[in-house]
Amino acid sequence: MSMNQPINSVIKEIFFDEEFEEMESELLTNDSTKIYADQSDPEIDGLYNRWERGKLDVQPDFQRYFVWDIIKSSRLIESALLDIPLPVIYLTEELDGKIYVIDGQQRLTAFFSFLKGYFPDNKNFKLSGLKVLKEYQGKSFKELPEDIQDKIRYCQIRTITFKKESDPNLKFEIFERLNTGSVPLNTQEIRNCIYRGKYNDLIRELAKDPDFLSLLGLKSSDQRMKDVELVLRFAAFYHSTYINYKAPMKTFFNNEMVRFQNISEYDSELLKSAFKNAVSIIKSLLGDKAFKRYYKGTDKNPDGYWEKNRFNTSLYDILMDSFARVDKNIAYANLERIKEAYITLLTTDDEFIDAIEKGTSQERRVILRFEKWRYLLSEITKDTKKLPRCFSYELKEQLYNASPICTICKNRILNIDDAAIDHIEQYWLGGQTIPENARLTHRYCNASRPRKE
Known part of the structure; x- marks a missing residue:
């Protein structure tokens, strides 16, 4: 698969068939709305070197911190040694020139931690809980035979990298579908990855x-x-x-x-x-x-x-x-x-x-x-000098402080925000907005009272 070709087959692997068909009809028919990707099988050692040089960001701030325990991490290493196929790693290329991990952070962090000899929290990483290769139980990477070290270093893992030329909205949709962690990212955390800058x-x-x-x-x-x-x-x-x-x-x-x-x-x-x-x-x-x-x-x-x-x-x-x-x-x-x-x-x-x-x-x-x-x-x-149709707040304060009793239901008004000033003679019947024509009420009572033209 070439680097700058639309790859509908890759998208189809991520979506259910009917979802893909809907997306294809809505999004992929426009030439400006496409996904470009690079599919490859890099070795763990190559990914590790890119990460050390700051070109591959495994734990950007939009991702979860490393949550795997030592047993789950060890069994990933064991799977690589047993030539068990590993799930695809999804990456995204951004405008800052870096590659960011969309899906696969835990796996890559486990591999890189084993090569370094310790986890992100600085705890030593020695293989634990192995089910098949028990002869390597309790060993760090440096303590393994050289041929076993090489098998880990040169283990290939399938990666799909969404290129920076890809349509951002479509890339966002794909990111959401790949977001399958134990605590899925929300939409803003995804944007924090997709639209960095x-x-x-x-x-x-x-x-x-x-x-x-x-x-x-x-x-x-x-x-x-x-x-x-x-x-x-x-x-x-x-x-x-x-x-x-x-x-x-x-x-x-x-x-x-x-x-x-x-x-x-x-x-x-x-x-x-x-x-x-x-x-x-x-x-x-x-x-x-x-x-x-x-x-x-x-x-x-x-x-x-x-x-x-x-x-x-x-x-x-x-x-x-x-x-x-x-x-x-x-x-x-x-x-x-x-x-x-x-x-x-x-x-x-x-x-x-x-x-x-x-x-x-x-x-x-x-x-x-x-x-x-x-x-x-x-x-x-628009005109701070214009006389309002409504009574002033100052008048409401005066009436409330004098007597916080609703003149309609005769109950106490508990909060001034719930107080309203009503025209005794209604405004549309010619009643003036003056203190002599004002009475204090509940908002509810004022809104519910009968209005007769």
């Missing part, structure tokens, strides 16, 4: 921002890179905008990684500034309630409440994107009005609620939730 480094750097981690409720970086994927979510919508979003989300994010893989310094600084602007405003606006739902009360219990634990990525998307584009000073001058509008949207607009809870990756729902929130925010920030 300046952009990958940038989003990992932004994910370490202390204020960002605080908004996510994290004390340190997430070990499974969920925080990094959230930065990527923000960046994808910031660069492409929600108008150009195409499902599925996974491909939308992958395309973002491809587009900016070697991001310029100028674009890098723009993204950093937008990200930090959004994080700063959201921290002041919502603090530990960021990216969580607010629920209005019910007939039985009119008290509303904030979601305690569940993170809502749909709310994350609209808040991060909108506040990346708003002047910080204008946002700070209107924080309470913005918060009031946000909670009102979460408790009164059924279309919006559905769009953040059901089928959230559907294009129409993405557009709907972005546009509803952006309209409300723009109404508040």
